[in-house]
Every structure is written in C-alpha cells, then in structure tokens.
Amino acid sequence: MTGMLIKWECWLSNCLPNENFADRLKRSQSMDRVLQQFLTANQTHHLWQSDDTVVVAVSTGVDSMTLLHLFLNLPNQQRPSLVVAHVNHQLRKQSDVEEAFLRDYCKQLNVPLVVAHWLSKDHPDTGIEAAARRFRYDFFEQVMTEYHATLLATAHQEDETAETGLMRLIEGRSMTEPLGIAWKRSFGKGDLIRPLLGISKTSIRDYARRQNLQTFEDETNTQLTTKRNRLRHQILPLLTKENPSFKHDFANNLNDQVAVNTYLQQQASLALVDIGHSVDALLRHPMPTLLLLRQAFSERVTDGMTASIELTAWHNAVDALMSAKSEFNVDLGAGWQLCRRYDEFTFKRYANNPQKNASQQQPVRETMVTLNKWTAVTETCQVGLFDASQVVTMRPDFLSVHLHVDASELPLLIRQAKATDQLALKNGQHQSVRRVLINQKVPLEDRPHQLIVTTVNNEPLWLVGRRVAVTKSDHQLVEICVRLRQGVEHE
Template identity: 35%
Template sequence: MDLFKNVELLLSKTKDVKPKQKILLAVSTGVDSMVMLDIFLKSNYNFDVSIAYVNHHLREQSEKEKEFIIEYCKKKNLNLYIKDWPKQFHPDTGIEEAARNIRYNFFADVLLENQIDLLLTAHHKDDQAETFLMKAIRSGNLEELKAIEQIRQFKTKKIFRPFLNFRKQSLRNYAKKNQLIWFEDESNYENDFFRNRIRNNYMKEFELENSKVVDHFANISNQVQEMNLLKRNLLKPLIEKIKIKQNDSCLTGDLNKLLKQDELIQKELLKSFFKEFSFSKNLVVNQINEVIKLLNNNLKPQGLINLGNGFYFEKSYEFFAFKNNIFTEKKGQIQKNSMVVLNHWMTTDEGQSFGVFEPNQLPINEDCQQIKISKTDLTLPLFIRKGLPNDTIQLSNGGHQKLKRILINKKVKSEVRNKITALVDSKNDVLYFFNLKAKQPLHNLFGDYYILLIR
C-alpha cells in the first residue's frame, strides 16, 4: 500500500478528522511538508486547506522559499498566512527554542483568528527516533522519553501529525514519484545544532549496527507514553485521596497519607503532583531524592527545597506542598534561583552553558573550561543565583575574598557587576563566581571532586 492510501486509512481511524474540515498545514517548503500538502490537497476528505509559513530569515534562500509558497498558494487558490521573524529579533543563544516558540505562537493565532480547529505538521518516524535520543542524552529522565503524540491538545485547538508512523525515505519516494518541488535546507547538514549532530552522526552510526534502530527508538517512545498513561490511571485514586487543594500558586497534600505508601509509590505520586502543578516541567532524579529524604526525616518537621524556575517544595508538619514564586526580592536578600542538577547541562540567566559532573559522567568531545570542585564540606543540592557584593569565596591560603573586591581588582565594568552569577551549595557557600574566580581547595583532591564544565 502506498503512502497516500496509508494516510487515507489513518484518517478513517482518527475521530478528530472529518470530511471537508478546515485544516491548517504548517509548511516550510521542505520535502516533508510539501508531501503533506500534496496528500491533503488530493485527499478524498475534500479538506478546506490553509497554509501557515514562517520565514525565519536564518539562511539566504529563505526569500526564494517564501516567493515559491506564495506563488504555489495563488495557483492552488489556498489561504496563506505568513510570519516574518527578522534577524534583529533573533536571540544570541537558544535560537532553536526561540524559533519554535515563534512558530507555534503564530500557528495558535492563525487557528484562533480563522476558526480552524486542526493544525497539521509533517513530523515523521525519523523525527520521533531523533527526539527520543536527544531526550535520553539530555535528561536521563524516563518520563521525558515519551513519544511525540500523533494527535494532542494545542491550547483550545488540536495538533495532528499524520506521518509519525512513516520513515522519511517513504516521504522522499512519494515526492520523487509525484514530481513535487521542494527546497533542501542546507543548514540541516551542518552540525551546529544538537539535532543535526544526532541526525547526521549518531543515528547513522546506530543504523550501521541495526537498520531497524529508528523503528526501535520510536517503539520505545510509544511504550513509555503508554506506561505513563497506565501509571496515571493507576495513581488517580491515590492522587484524589492525598491531594487537599490546588490553585495557581500552591498544591497541598496530606503528608501522613502520602507516607503510608511505599517509597516507590511516594516518588511516583510526587512526580505526578508536580507535573500537574507545573504543567510542562518534571522532577529529576536528584530533586525527587531530596524531597523523599526531607519527607521521611522525622527530626525535621518543616523544610523547604528550591526546585528551580520559581518552584519550591515545602514540608510543614502534617502537610506537604508544591509552591511557586513564594519569595519576593528585597535589597540584599539572597535569592536561590535554580537548583543545579548534577551530570546535566544547564544555562545561566546570562545564557552561559555549564554543568557539574561526576568525573565518570563527563560528556564526550566537549571543548570546555574545567574546574574541580572539592566534595569536602560541600552540601548538596547546588544552586545558581545572582552574586551579591558581600559574598565571599575561599582562597588557597584559607582566607576569603569578597565579590566586590574581586570586581575592583579585575576592573569589571559597573554595568556588568550586577549580572555576576554565583554557584553555591545548600549552605550558601560560594563555589564559583562565573568567569571570575573559583573556590580554592585547602588539600589535594585525589578524585574526591566534581568537575564544573563551562562552555
């Protein structure tokens, strides 16, 4: 059965897709989206098709692509909605995420303004496998490995991805057979972005070992998604029993009822509560272990753990709670902004990438500055926050030096001084002032250390 017939069969099984429905196709002029456009224009469902196109201005040929899609839609008498994202609005770092946010905010606006209920994107099985591998490398969190969903809620509308069960090569074969015109994004062959390195290097190496690896990764992603759904259904009665109340700033639960569960169930319940409260964020292993340790410490009836990004976990006698934005910034007050997750890359507010790694967990082939941090007298978890003028850091002679003196000695400009980031432990002991000075150990480390990587 060819690709067109397979897609038509899928449509017949998808309850959210109906004949003559108004649909919005996200088209980039690449082969994937041009195949999707061709199939849905030919579909026996006689869809009312509109096109959304974003010109990111990231490469020279983008203007030619824009002209092409304009002419294409004129010939086919299709509604076309265009978003331009000029270079002067591009961020210095995190451009992939920023571009994605621009696209999907634009798509949401078009759907809402034109009363279209369904957005289609051309993600395929290769994308599914690449995303799985990216998440496995970046997060180490099982729940992050869930599949891209074929159809899901998108604000008040829905996103449908009809190609998730098909390999990219099948899309290319369709495009050639039907003599479609498309544009190749030359930047896809450059390894500046993480996804490109996954696609161009790692996945090709894996496929040399097993030609079915894309199918396997995609299948694992789907299994994780099914397991998450099963877990959610099994935990639902306990969640309803333990949760007391929830609003925008707090989710409160009954501590005694939570502690009656086995520790494994406690962990899963806490992850579910946090996911429900924080929507898109997950607790990572170090965080959940810190929370469990606090909950089961009978000598500490009260406690607070900073989970980063404005979220906190609080234990208070017979209750536990997830909260956000519970501190207001006051002059001179120490603000612990983000908890540092060991063995993971993170980013400061100033856009600098860093990570605190065990020596045996160091990333491969990363060209970075390395700083050893003694584990002696260090109390986990670690945090990053703004450096304060009276913060002090230990010197090699056992003395201490204030941040304001370091700034004076290094002749740091005044407009930069309030942007210094400090890495601290949970006792607020400064381990590193970014790009300025590291805490000096008073003894030989011999491997009893973490390694701070900065790139």
C-alpha cells in the same frame, strides 16, 4: 494521480456496487502506501474530520511538502479545509526563493496561503533557534484564529520521534514523562496534529520522488551546530548500523511508553485520593513515591501542565521526604518548592528569591502599648490594652487574654518573638518560644512573624495566640487585644 484518486474514492464510497470484495481489495493495494498510512493514522488517532479547517505549516522541505500533498489528495469525503502557513525566517538567501515558489504553488492549487516574515532586525544574538520556534508557533496560532481553524498540522515524522526521544533521555528526562512526540495535543484554541509520525523519512522521500514534488533542502540541517543534527548525522547512524530498524522500533517503543505512562498516571491519580497530603500515606503506598509526587504536582499545582523540573530535583525531594526531618522546604526549580510540615506535604510557588519570599510580611518593631487605647503596630496589626473593668467590643478577628500586671510592669511592649524568649510555667520552670512553636506544629515560615507581649522590662507575658506565661502579680487585671488583618493567622 487523478485516476488513483478516483479509484480510492470509489473504494471508500462503494460507488462500484457490482465489484466484489476481492476485486476492491486488489484495487486498493495499488494505492500509494504512504497515503494509506496517512489515512490509517487519522482513523487510529482521530486527528481530523472533513468539516475541520486545518492550518498546514509548510517550510517547502520534503516533509512539509509531502504533508500538504497528502492533504490535497485525500478523498473528498475525508478532506478538511486547508490553509497553508509559511514563515520566511530571513536567515538564508534561499528563503525568498522558497517563499516565491510556495506562493505560486498554492495559487495554482487555489489553496489559501499566509506568510510571515521574521525580520533580521528581530533576530537575537543568542538562542536564535528557540526564538525562531516561538515566532513560528505564535504566527501559526494567529492564522488559526484568523481562519477559525480548529487544527494546526506539522510535518514531524517517525525519525524525529526517535531523535526527540534520544535527546530527552540524554537531557535526563524521567521515564515517567513523555519522551516522544505526541500525535495530537492542545494548541491555542484547538489542537496540534502530526499525521506523519508513523512514516519514516525514507518513505517520505520516496513518496515525494514518485509524485515529482519540488522541495527545498535547508542546508543548515546538515550542520553539526545543533544537538538534533549531531544525533541525526552521528549517533543515529551508529545505532541503525547495529539495528537497521532501530528508528522504527524506538519510535514504536516511545508510543508504547506513552500508553504505559497514561495508565500509571491514572492509577497514581486514584491513589492520591486516599493519600491526600499525608507524608506517611505517601511513603507507605506501594506505588513509587516519585511517580506519586509528580502526579500530585501535576494535578494540584500545574493543572496537568508540565513544569521544567529536572529528574534530580524530584529524587532530592523523595530523599528529603524519607529523612527524619519533620519540617523542610526543598527547591524543585522552575519557581517551585516541596514543603513538608510534619505529616503534610504541599507545593509552594515562590518568586525569584525563595529566601526573600519567606520574609515578605511586614516586620513588627518593638512597640509600646499604652493603657486604655488602641495602638497601631503595623498596617495589618493593632493592639489594645484596657482595664478589665472597661467594656471592650470584641470582633471575630481579635485575639485577647486577661493578664495580671503590676504598675511597674507598664506600659507593656509588643514585638516579634525570639526563639530564646522564655515563658514561665506553673512549676517554676520555663519554656522557650522555640519549643512552644515546635509543640504546636507552627510552620517554619510562620515562626519569624510570631508576636509576643512583654512587660516594660521585657519579661514575656503572652506568646500571642499560643501560650500565656504564669505570673505572680495579682495587682491589676487588664485585657489585651491584638487584631491581625491579612498576614499570618495565629491559631
């Protein structure tokens, strides 16, 4: 192996100046093919540089031992600083044997090793696979911080890309979101890289055999209790029987899908600049509405991160936008709603109960408003009723009107408006509060908090901030002021 490395370093650095290109090419062909693929992956996807510190996640399985061996045997000018991170999950008797082996292996090679133990008492009764993954990646992030590492390298390989793609298709993932595994993504304060994604499991096993690597096989990988194992051992063999290169072809297609989606997202992002929040512009645009809607959600709500929203929810949202309804909320799941208010669409986050969320504002009980004084209705609402001859210092957050009232109509009342309340018009007709709010395009969630001022006999006088009822009285002119702090604003 040492001789091979010396030749490789000479090839890269041109340390044999008298050697012609044909000789160098012939000599390079003797290099291990997997090592060539490993180097090519770095050149293509810009995974690491020699001045990086890389935390290598090693389980002692064939994939991760191969990953570590490849890093250790890189040419000097391309080899980053390495730190090995290992988790003893304490789920199998073999775990302690694997840990002891890796400690000895890293000691012999003078590679830093950090080990974490997931204590049995911390194992949950259910969801142990997901809990183990969380523990691992939290630990890896801690190691990165401790060693000031810029990268975490894991040993995901080509077969796992195919498995993951199938799993996500079976789960109903959209073709407009990534189905495969990314070569590189943000993680912690650095990036997570997967340099083996272009190398098949068979090639990795062959490499480990050629290099006489000692590895450990996790017997749970053959058990059919997990979805991935069922795909790996039952479904993928059938697909490979139909097409021997299925896993390789499918993995490449998934990589192409990422490139296509990246382009579509860029185009959707440009389109959204013109669309803004307009429902009409969204539906008229030639790009698929679902794609535009998902991109808007990604950019405006989750800052590029993906929320766990099922494809069915997005289809329901599109169907709702195309319906004749001018106002609605559609639950997307994961704590989000799509809201339409006439020609405007927005996304809104709600707490555990979206129905409860709509009524969080403090309700206003029917309150008597006495002449020439301020009355506190709630912590956020004050009402003042004054004779028009008095001087009232107005503030920007005041809503006020002048009203003619008879003495028999005093004191006035303020309460939350009912949809059926009727305001008198000039022509002797009446208009309901519901119709006023619809005509003024007041959002649905604001309507339950609309205030109304009435006579002592509950005759509506003023739909606060919206409309004044026509009255026949000319007895006394009063000024009523409503001050709203926080809460719903009335236009």
